[in-house]
Amino acid sequence: MLNGQIIREFRHQLGMNQIDFSNEIGISQQALSQAERGEMKVSERLRKRIVYRFHITEDEIQEIRRQLSERNPRTA
Known part of the structure; x- marks a missing residue:
């Protein structure tokens, strides 16, 4: 499941505004x-x-969620 925080983090990882x-x-x-x-x-x-354009997998989404939760457990 994508939420706004995951989208923002993914966008930042891509280096895109x-x-x-x-x-x-x-x-x-x-x-x-x-x-x-x-x-x-x-x-x-x-x-x-987003999935179609950037070919992001569920595993990648889960990894981003994990990264966010490590930074701030309330975030992800």
């Missing part, structure tokens, strides 16, 4: 920002766009 990342997945920068802040739920459609 919000504008470039949002352009790659076909949403506005504002929508991406809202999703990353938890103001907008990450829809199944958005999840599929």
